[in-house]
Amino acid sequence: MTPPTATSEAPASATGVTTPVRAPVVTGLGILAPTGIGTEEHWSAVLAGRSAIDRITLFDPAPYPVKLAGQVPGFVAKERVPSRLISQTDRWTHLGLAAAEAAIADAGVVPAELPEYEMAVVTSSSSGGTEFGQHEMENLYQHAPDWVGAYQSIAWFYAATTGQISIRHGLRGPCGVLCCEQAGGLDAIGQARRLIRTGAKLVMTGGTDASLCPYGLTAQLTTGQLSTVQDPARAYLPFDADASGYLPGEGGALLVVEDADAAEARGAGPGYGRVLGYAAAFDPPPGSDRGPVLARTVRSALADAGLEPAAVDVVFADALGVPDADRAEAAALAEVFGPRGVPVTAPKTLTGRLYGGGAALDAATALLALRDQVVPHTAGPAAPASGYEIDLVLGEPRRAGLRTALVVARGHGGFNAALVLGHPQQDVPGHNEK
Known part of the structure; x- marks a missing residue:
């Protein structure tokens, strides 16, 4: 197939000369999904059609009409996240930190060797640190305000994962978060491209989620769109005559998106796309x-x-x-x-x-x-x-x-x-x- 062609130009420089704008390249992927931890494990499951939908084990789903979900298998935060951060952040951020670490390694980039203010972070968040927030609310109504930990003020916050990734890897350029529910991951990548066009050389982008807890599931049930079918093979059937709603899941992916010229200059390969x-x-x-x-x-x-x-x-x-x-x-x-x-x-x-x-x-x-x-x-x-x-x-x-x-x-x-x-x-x- 002959690839289509298109042209684009950057704004005119001081000399009045415009130059072509190259499409940013994705050089690294970090995937933590119900289908597996790691890019190739996930991809192998996808090609095999190996479903990760099963009964929820992160809490007892018996009192709830939805009992099935996709859970990241075998994720142990202390094996992938600094211990001091585990008690300060939610599982959603733990997954994000692990995905960012994997994406950086996959891209073969060493952030300390690049200008820190030319590296940015933009992630997607849906409900923030739901599980962490639930536990602190339980401390509040079961005990007293002084039982609520200081980290509640940041761990639940939508931008917590962006901030922690920025701090951990020294990515001190423009940082942000987009809260657009399921659409947010694409919006984050779109914003990453915008940042690259305005001077950033590398952007960590994408998103994770971990709202599988009683508080999170109860909030999701209010949409009336979750499937209550108990058979994992028949519960989530988009475009099918028997479609009855969707099932929730946790995890996601983070991507290293780079300016094409900058990626070539540091010797990166062709990337994923x-x-x-x-x-x-x-x-x-x-x-x-x-x-x-x-x-x-x-x-x-x-x-x-x-x-x-x-x-x-x-x-x-x-x-x-x-x-x-x-x-x-x-x-x-x-x-x-x-x-x-x-x-x-x-x-x-x-x-x-x-x-x-x-x-x-x-x-x-x-x-x-x-x-x-x-x-x-x-x-x-x-x-x-x-x-x-x-x-x-x-x-x-x-x-x-x-x-x-x-x-x-x-x-x-x-x-x-x-x-x-x-x-x-x-x-x-x-x-x-x-």
Whole structure:
């Protein structure tokens, strides 16, 4: 397949000369997911269709209607996180610190050898330090205010993981957090690209989540969208006629995104892929005469990448598992790409939806698909429901010539995001920031 081409220019310099903007490159991945700890363990499970959905063991789920979830197997914080940080931070941050460490090692970068103010951190968070917060609230109402630890003030906070990663690795450039539920991982990567275009040379980005505790699950139940089916093989079936909602999960992925020239200068390899385009939008309020904006969001991301829909080789779907939402997503994809116009997959059926970590894990999985030229299948669903005009990849992975992948994410409350990723040899920049 001949890679598509596009042009983009940076703002004019003092001499009035514009220079091409190269797409940032992803040089490192750190994955801690229900499908495994480590990039290759996760990828092996995805290709095998090996589900990590099982009964919740982090607490007793017996009193709750949802008893299944995706849990990171064998994660022991003291083996991966400095002991002093364990008591000061939530499990969500423990997972983030471990993922960041793995991503840095995978990228072969030594932060101490690079300018500290040219390295940034942007992560996604959904509910912050939920489990830590629950325990401190228990101390408050079961005992007294002086039982609440001082670290409650930071451990629950949405930016805690960003801050701890920044401190631990000396990444002192612009830092931030995006709280857009399931869409946040793509928004964080989009912000990472923006920071690189404005001077950062390296950005640690992505997200993790760990809201599997009674407080976290109770909060999630209020959406009315979680599946209460007790059979792990039938509980989360996006786009299927028997779809009944989704299952929660924990974990996620962090990515090292670098300026392409800076990565080459330090001798980095070609990396996993390039960030070609990104867009975000927000659905109108319920009852509005305006419809969902997902199709427009996808078109905007493609325009940002300078690509036509025909250039997309695979879509990693949001796949909520709620019939109305699945129908709307299938319609949006058919509108942009044509009926069954592009292979669609949703490996998240193996893990559950990871909220702040979910879209980042989808992006990492899409990069692995580009690397190995294979579309992972969607485990669980038997076939798209009647009227869903999508080419849902089922049964087994599909070999294909992959140059470009689209990742779609929607967050509770109306968040929409789309990210276009390219093969590492496809140096196609996006358009200038809007």
